Amino acid sequence: MDRQKLYIMTLVIVFSVVTIGLTVYNDQKLEEYLSLYSAGYFIITALYKPRKKRFDIAGAGLFLVLSCIVVIKILDILATI
Amino acid sequence: VFGALFAEYAFLMLLSVPLTALGISCVVLGVTTVLIPGSPIPASNIRSMIKGSCINIEALLEEFDAEGRGVYLPPRDGKVFVYVPLETSHSLSNVWQAMEAPTRVVTEVGGEPGLMVFLPLSDDMLSSIGGDMKAEEALSDILVKKLEFLESVKEAESGDKVVVRMSGSRVGTDLPRFKKVLGSLPTSIAGCVLAFVFNKPLALIEEEASGRVITATFEVQTKNG
Numbered sequence: 001m002d003r004q005k006l007y008i009m010t011l012v013i014v015f016s017v018v019t020i021g022l023t024v025y026n027d028q029k030l031e032e033y034l035s036l037y038s039a040g041y042f043i044i045t046a047l048y049k050p051r052k053k054r055f056d057i058a059g060a061g062l063f064l065v066l067s068c069i070v071v072i073k074i075l076d077i078l079a080t081i
Numbered sequence: 082v083f084g085a086l087f088a089e090y091a092f093l094m095l096l097s098v099p100l101t102a103l104g105i106s107c108v109v110l111g112v113t114t115v116l117i118p119g120s121p122i123p124a125s126n127i128r129s130m131i132k133g134s135c136i137n138i139e140a141l142l143e144e145f146d147a148e149g150r151g152v153y154l155p156p157r158d159g160k161v162f163v164y165v166p167l168e169t170s171h172s173l174s175n176v177w178q179a180m181e182a183p184t185r186v187v188t189e190v191g192g193e194p195g196l197m198v199f200l201p202l203s204d205d206m207l208s209s210i211g212g213d214m215k216a217e218e219a220l221s222d223i224l225v226k227k228l229e230f231l232e233s234v235k236e237a238e239s240g241d242k243v244v245v246r247m248s249g250s251r252v253g254t255d256l257p258r259f260k261k262v263l264g265s266l267p268t269s270i271a272g273c274v275l276a277f278v279f280n281k282p283l284a285l286i287e288e289e290a291s292g293r294v295i296t297a298t299f300e301v302q303t304k305n306g
Contacts, residue, residue: 033102058112
């Protein structure tokens with residue numbers, strides 16, 4: 001199996017594990033799913049370094065979502081102080 | 082698309098966080114799959130390798146001082162090759178005899194010396210051309226989709242003439258003898274593809290290049306021609 005297919009397969013496995021794991025854990029926070037998807041995506045992308053046809057929209061989207069979650073959490077913490 | 086709709090439905094109607102997350106993960110996977118190119122080797126690398134391998138052909142043609150235009154022969158054992166007569170006053174009736182000649186670089190057809198040139202187009206690539214594919218489809222599949230030599234290709238047939246108009250060429254060959262005998266690189270690949278599709282020999286009659294547009298005219302050889 002070539003590198004590109006292996007990369008996609010690994011992403012599918014990681015996303016499935018995250019979804020099933022957090023569902024079994026009965027987690028109802030969407031940001032936790034998204035944070036773990038982002039972490040998994042960036043780690044696997046860094047490991048496989050796949051060649052992409054153009055700008056990585058999925059990565060940019062996940063990074064933006066992750067940044068928003070982090071900013072909201074920081075503001076939450078600051079508000080409680 | 083499915084992932085986006087599913088995530089929206091799960092979030093607004095089902096009020097289910099895990100299903101919404103599942104939909105989002107489908108979107109991410111879908112976008113990633115679309116962004117990953119089909120071929121693991123970049124087409125630009127394939128183009129460079131093919132261009133590089135043409136230097137050997139140029140050296141061979143120079144060595145034998147080949148002047149005559151090449152004739153693209155139909156496949157033999159899945160391989161397409163080009164018969165290059167060394168005598169400029171060669172007869173095209175020799176072309177059908179060339180198909181029977183032993184497959185070696187230096188050959189003699191009908192008493193006239195000639196070369197058999199193997200172009201850098203693998204038989205795997207040619208065998209990917211489906212039996213029901215038309216010439217234009219096959220040219221587009223090889224030259225535009227697989228090799229990315231061109232942006233588009235059009236083919237027209239009139240009698241025994243085949244005109245191929247290749248637009249947006251991404252390869253330029255600065256190999257004068259190669260160009261003179263076999264045409265530019267896209268033209269020579271087009272000749273191989275047409276010989277494979279028509280299963281008949283084709284002679285390159287003329288080639289005109291204007292900017293990034295190349296127009297090549299081939300003549301399909303018939304047994305009495």
